[in-house]
Amino acid sequence: MMGAMPRKPVARGAVLDAFESLLIEVGERAATLDAVAARAGVSKGGLLYHFPNKEALIGVLLDRLDEYAEADAQAMAAAAEGAAAYFIKSSVWADTPLDRAIVAATRLAEVAHEETRRRFAHIQQRWLDEIARDVGPGLAKAVLYMGDGLYFNAMLSIGPAASPAETAADVESLLAALVRLRG
Structure with a gap:
């Protein structure tokens, strides 16, 4: 030949x-x-x-998610404004590679894909650890839920999608709440 x-x-x-x-x-x-x-x-x-097979494809997709999430956690740890403020500010949908990987993996978690759920739990714990280093373990979950609420509200875009100005106002409102929580 x-x-x-x-x-x-x-x-x-x-x-x-x-x-x-x-x-x-x-x-x-x-x-x-x-x-x-x-x-x-x-x-x-x-x-x-x-x-x-599909499981091999899923495995590499989850490795990609882990890689993006770890880079995000490192940026959170290094953020001048602190991990908590960084987390809240970055919890808006921006169609980043991390955003896309999270939504794709969410589709797998919806069908009870156990490895996906395990990876999400690990990522969430990693973010929680960084936030706790900043605001203490008592406030860390409150900050996590603030960011998650912003993110999932934007991701689901229930009703008309919020304008960038409305989203910015929501972020500012949560950052002000964070300042009050810190005391």
């Missing part, structure tokens, strides 16, 4: 991005390997070369 060129490996990242997008848009059940391959523009064989 003279002149046959080896097939170029499919970009794993494109497959992973396609899986993440499908999870966000249509949920876990509809994010089939066939749908992922079609979205990524690769053959099913090309997809299977990198990810032998």
Whole structure:
């Protein structure tokens, strides 16, 4: 077979991005390997070369989530305004890679995917530890719930989506509450 060129490996990242997008848009059940391959523009064989099954794809997606969340926790720990204020300010939907990974993984948690739930618990504990270093363990959960409330309200966008000005006002209101909680 003279002149046959080896097939170029499919970009794993494109497959992973396609899986993440499908999870966000249509949920876990509809994010089939066939749908992922079609979205990524690769053959099913090309997809299977990198990810032998859906569980392998999920595992790499969760590793990506862990990586983004750890970078966020490190930024939180280093934030000049403190971890608690950083957490509240960053708890608005901004379509960041971390935001997308969280929503995609939420789709897996919805179908009781145990490894996803375990990873979320670990990430939440990591954030809670950083916030507790800043405001103490007594206030840490209150701050976590403030940020989570902002985030999930924005993510679900129940009713008309809040304007950027309304969202900024909500953030400022929570930061003012944080100052009062700190005493």
